[in-house]
Amino acid sequence: MFQLPDYIGPCAFGIKMGVIIPGTDLQEMILQDITRMDADGMLETCDVLAITESIVARAQNNFVSIDDVAAEIRNLLSLTPESRVGVVFPIASRNRFSLILKSIARAVPKGEVIVQLSFPDDEVGNQIIPPDVAIELGEKHEGLIRSGDLPQEFTHPLTGVNYIGLYETIIREAGARPTIFLCNDPARITDFAPDAVIAADIHTREKTRAALSAVIPNCCTLQDICSKGTSLPGSEWGLLGSNMSSEERLKLAPHLADLFACTLQDAILKKTGKHLEIIVYGDGAYKDPSSGIYELADPITTFGATPGIGDSLREGFKxxxxxxxxxxxxxxxxxxxxxxxxxxxxxxxxxxxxxEGTTPRNMKDVLASLADLVSGSADAGTPMILIKGIHNKH
Missing domain, CATH: 1.10.20 (Histone, subunit A)
Incomplete structure (x- = not known):
């Protein structure tokens, strides 16, 4: 019988699972693992079971094609093939944004896509141009730097990707004309007279939308796209939290993840007699001290949770x-x-x-960040994490 000794404090275990594909009965699969864990003495009431959003969305078959996204963008913003559409403050990411940009470009195959990047970094810390170059060019061009103003091609210091060049290529391949510039004032997109604008940032999207709406009423955020229906594919988060699944398909964030968590909690209680809290987690909310990149490219750390987690804080005395x-x-x-x-x-x-000195942190963020660090996004094969000794509110 597995039993942690009394001198062990808070800890997290990565739980290996099999392959999850669209249509997998994920709840039943998890219950089989839970039954084995309970038999081994690993489970206690007040433990937290963290399940990565990726397998929940995959089991739901929550995928959408690029062409379907393009059609929705055309309809939402009343675009024609010749329209000019602005895209403000997207992050520099192949996984997170390149296919979204492909969808936008396909919505206006005979028109123009105007991309406004922030500088020197995007909102999660990916470098667009070096800071010293940003200062010099920003002053020289009064805060608006066109791609042609750059003295050379700049690549991301970690991935080696020239995102300006990549995004221009994506737009051209869809048939549209690319215009890319760097500016930290969202209202400057009006200099290029777009017919509609998409606020493509993640955490600051409502602030950006408010600034844009004052000058261009025909605008939306990424959350407004693929979020209107009540059936799959779709998500209350729209395109936020989506990932590249193939060259022509996006995986959306989970649909109704709170409901999944609560249903699973009830099933585990019935099966084992243990009351576990459940979260469906995405990116951890931490900033890498070496690269300066803020890892939270999802709109939130926790897409779903059982009510027992709530909005509690992790706190205590020093x-x-x-x-x-x-x-x-x-x-x-x-x-x-x-x-x-x-x-x-x-x-x-x-x-x-x-x-004093013990920073209160949202429990969801703490649990999701720990789970994300344990599971990673590579080949660990542990999309489920058992967390013990941190959340004891019950």
């Missing part, structure tokens, strides 16, 4: 501060241990000195 304080008072090691045990039972205001 243990090392308390130890130092008690030691300074002349307390013995045994006395400090007893006092800390008492501190765990006390309720505290979040602003008290004992909590």
């Amino acid at each position: 243990m090392k501060y308390m130890v130092d304080m008690f030691h300074a008072e002349g307390r013995s090691e045994e006395e400090i241990t007893k006092l800390l045990e008492e501190e765990y039972k006390r309720a505290r205001e979040i602003h008290c000195i004992e909590c």
